[in-house]
Each structure stands twice: as C-alpha cells, then as structure tokens.
Amino acid sequence: MKFSPQKYSIMHIKCPIDTDSDCKLLPNIKGLKDNTSCLKEKVKVLGLVLDPGLTWEHHITDVEERVEKSLKYLRKILGSVWGREQIYRLEKLQNECLKQVSDALGNTSQRILEKELHINSIRIFLRRTVLAARAEKLKIITKSSNQHHIEDVFIRSSSAASYPTVYSILDLQARNWANQAKNEIIKKKNGSDKRFFAIWLIKEKRSAVVNRLAQKHATRWNSELWDNYRRQRAAQHPKQHRPLALEEAWGPQSLGYYNGLSRGQSTMLLQCRAEFIGLNYFLNGIGGKRQSPQAQAPGTRSVESLEAAMESIPATCPCGHVRQTVFHMFIECPDLRVARRQLEDNVGTLDFKQLLTSHGTVAADWAITHFKLAAQCEFPREGSQFASDDTEPSSCRIN
Known part of the structure; x- marks a missing residue:
C-alpha cells in the first residue's frame, strides 16, 4: 500500500x-x-x-x-411556455396578419377584424386544438363483453394542499368533451352504446365527431369573446357613435359581405362597417392633426413653421354637421344629395344597414368615389361604377 x-x-x-x-x-x-x-x-x-x-x-x-x-x-x-407574455406575442402577430390581409387601418380593433373575417382568436384556436387532440387520444376500456367506458384521466387529490396543473385541467376538459360526444352519438343512434363504441374505435370517425364538437365550442367561445368586447366598449364609451359592425352578433355572415369584392372595395367596406376610416369624426377621436390653411400657403417651408401650423382635425363635416360619420355621409350630408340620388336609383330605398350588408359592392364603390379619402382610393376610384358621376362640390373632401 x-x-x-x-x-x-x-x-x-x-x-x-x-x-x-x-x-x-x-x-x-x-x-x-x-x-x-x-x-x-x-x-x-x-x-x-x-x-x-x-x-x-x-x-x-x-x-x-x-x-x-x-x-x-x-x-x-420551466420558463413561460404557455403564459400571458407568450400568448400576447401570438395575438400581436395574428393582429398584424389580419391587418395586412384586410388592409385595415393600423389601430383597427383586433376583435372587430376577427369578427368581420370570421377567424378564431389565437387563444380560442389553441384551446380548441389542444382539447380536441386530447379527446381523440382517449381510448375505450373494456372490462367485459358488455362493459365499456372511456378511459379515465388523472384526477388530482382532494387534499387542500394540492393544486391542479394545466395538464390535469385540460385532460379533465377533454374527457368531458368525449362524454359530450358520447351522449350526442347515443341520442342520435337511439340510445345504443354499442354504436357509440363502434364509432369511437375508428380513428377517422372519432376525429370527425371530436372536430365537430370542437367547432361547436369554438363558435360559442368566439361569440362570448365578441359579446364581452361589445359590452366593455359600450361601458367605456357610452356616448360614442356605434359602427354597424358592433351591432351584429358573431357569425359567418360577416365574411359573406365581402364575397366577390375587389381589394379596394373590400377595404372600403370594412372601414365603413368598422368606422375605422379617415373621416373627421374618427380622426378627431384619435387626436389627428392636419396642416392649417396658413401652412399650405406659398412660402411656408421650414419644418418649425409647418409643425407650428398643424391644427387638430374637428369632428364636424364641412357641411356643418357635428359628426362626419359613415352614416352621415351615406344618409344625411346635403353636399352629397345628388350622388345619393344616384345611389338610390341603383339600390332602391336607402337603408343604411342594407347598404353595408346586401349592397356592399355598390356602397363600397360609392364611398370610394365620393368620400375622397386622399390618395388611398385613387386607383380603386378609377374602376368605380360611380366614377363618371363624380360631379359633387369639393366641400366634402377629407384632407
């Protein structure tokens, strides 16, 4: 050693x-x-x-x-893989995609875009996908030739010291979905358990049943989310003008209003329905500013003088009405009375709701021609069916 x-x-x-x-x-x-x-x-x-x-x-x-x-x-x-920070980033990304697809103004509400385009919120999409995947994985447990049941999921202890995890909550909800699917199939098949188990054992049929149930729940969740947004907005702005899009319930009908429309037409119709549009009432509400007449005069060139000459955009219409809204322009503005008669000849009786639903193409063309939204509609205006009728005074022009 x-x-x-x-x-x-x-x-x-x-x-x-x-x-x-x-x-x-x-x-x-x-x-x-x-x-x-x-x-x-x-x-x-x-x-x-x-x-x-x-x-x-x-x-x-x-x-x-x-x-x-x-x-x-x-x-x-153990980082934040499912919490608030991550979902907010995904919501922001989804909102950017919706605005790009719809060409909506930058501050258009995401809830309105989801409703108008009939697209699930990313929160609801993820929830639906996760629950559907878990429900499809549940198997049939056979105890005997006559005893079958859907397998149980992990159930947390009833001890006061234990807390449910995200996974246990999702698993339990998924099993509830499977039981709902079972009850619907049994009711449809006249109370036959055997028919349910026969369907559930086939992967393709099981997926179809679960996906139909998932879509049903997603529709309800989207409707609740939309209704909550409308209530919160009404509570925060009780005196504010309500655009047409907020008057409607959640549903696929909103997307149908844009079928067959060109890019320019669908953009204008969306802005009119949501009222996130370059009219004075909206621009005033977001603190918009424009150059005063003094700034537009010849010889006013310095940056300092231009900034000093900026003025707030008033909510009023050039015709004198206190609010320049989409409704006012289509129905009330006296400066557009000649153009309004042409619109009435085209669609019949002027009904504001019908204009922005059943007659969306005509209404969009009319707004493109007569709202004069700067350079935004220059190209679509050339293809408008009302382009040759643009003979109104310039008092309604939006600068």
Whole structure:
C-alpha cells in the first residue's frame, strides 16, 4: 500500500474568535512535507464546507452557488411556455396578419377584424386544438363483453394542499368533451352504446365527431369573446357613435359581405362597417392633426413653421354637421344629395344597414368615389361604377 498525497487536504482549525493568521504548518510525512498545495482554505466534509475559523461563510457561499446553478437549469425548462407574455406575442402577430390581409387601418380593433373575417382568436384556436387532440387520444376500456367506458384521466387529490396543473385541467376538459360526444352519438343512434363504441374505435370517425364538437365550442367561445368586447366598449364609451359592425352578433355572415369584392372595395367596406376610416369624426377621436390653411400657403417651408401650423382635425363635416360619420355621409350630408340620388336609383330605398350588408359592392364603390379619402382610393376610384358621376362640390373632401 502506498500513500497518495494528492488525495489529502490539510487545514488547521482554530477558535472562531482567534484573530491570528491561519496556521501554515505541514506534517512531517513524505509527500506532504513542503507540499504547500495540500494546505486548503476550505474543505468539504460530509456535505459541509468547513473553513479554519468554522464561520460557515464558505458553506453558505457554496449553497448559493449550487442553488443558482440549479435555477439556471430550471429557467430553461420551466420558463413561460404557455403564459400571458407568450400568448400576447401570438395575438400581436395574428393582429398584424389580419391587418395586412384586410388592409385595415393600423389601430383597427383586433376583435372587430376577427369578427368581420370570421377567424378564431389565437387563444380560442389553441384551446380548441389542444382539447380536441386530447379527446381523440382517449381510448375505450373494456372490462367485459358488455362493459365499456372511456378511459379515465388523472384526477388530482382532494387534499387542500394540492393544486391542479394545466395538464390535469385540460385532460379533465377533454374527457368531458368525449362524454359530450358520447351522449350526442347515443341520442342520435337511439340510445345504443354499442354504436357509440363502434364509432369511437375508428380513428377517422372519432376525429370527425371530436372536430365537430370542437367547432361547436369554438363558435360559442368566439361569440362570448365578441359579446364581452361589445359590452366593455359600450361601458367605456357610452356616448360614442356605434359602427354597424358592433351591432351584429358573431357569425359567418360577416365574411359573406365581402364575397366577390375587389381589394379596394373590400377595404372600403370594412372601414365603413368598422368606422375605422379617415373621416373627421374618427380622426378627431384619435387626436389627428392636419396642416392649417396658413401652412399650405406659398412660402411656408421650414419644418418649425409647418409643425407650428398643424391644427387638430374637428369632428364636424364641412357641411356643418357635428359628426362626419359613415352614416352621415351615406344618409344625411346635403353636399352629397345628388350622388345619393344616384345611389338610390341603383339600390332602391336607402337603408343604411342594407347598404353595408346586401349592397356592399355598390356602397363600397360609392364611398370610394365620393368620400375622397386622399390618395388611398385613387386607383380603386378609377374602376368605380360611380366614377363618371363624380360631379359633387369639393366641400366634402377629407384632407
């Protein structure tokens, strides 16, 4: 047997209140004598990190280092993979996509775009997808030739100290979906359990049943989300003019209003229905500004003078009405009375709701021609069926 100095550490223990320097003496042992590398400022013994003065300083430092190392690993696997921050990022991305597809104004409400385009909120899409996938995975458990049931999912303990996890909540909801599908099939098949189990055992039929149920729930969730948005908006702005889109319930009929429309027509119809449009009432509500007549005069060129000459856009129509809204332009504005008669000749009786639903193509062309929304509609205006009728005074022009 040989002595291996490399495996040994030397540390001299002293009284904690001793202020003398640490002892540096080495034992007279071959391999240790004159081997100062064996002297240690701290030594780990049975999980405790000891120092010469037994102050626990190094032990606490070691605990902190190990905990911080563990936390770094935990941050990688226990980060926010499903919480608020992530879903908000996805909602923002979805909103950008909807605005790009619809060509809506930048501050158009995402809820309105989802309703008009009849597209699920990303929250509802993810919830529906996760629950449908879990429900499809549930199997039929056979106890005997006459005893079958859908497999159980993990149920948390009833102990007050236990809390449901996200996965246990989703699993339980998925099993409820499977039971709902079972009840619907049994009712449809005149109370036959065997027919249900026969259908559920076939993957394609099981998927079809679950997807129909998922779509049914998604429609209800979207409707609730839309109704909540309408109530909150009405509570926050009780005196504000309500656009036509807010008067309608959630449903596929909204998307049908845009069938067959060109890009310019669908954009104008959406802006009219949502009233996120460059008319004075809306621009005034968002704090819009424009150049004053003095700024437009010749010789006014400096940046400072142009900024100083900017003025708030009033909510009034150039005709004198207090609110220049979509309804006012289509139904009331006296400056558009000649154009309005042409519109009436085209669609019959002027009904505002019918204009922006059943007669969307005609209404969009009329608005493109007569709203005069700067350069936004220059190209679509050329193809409008009312382009040759653009003989109205310029008082309704939106600058």
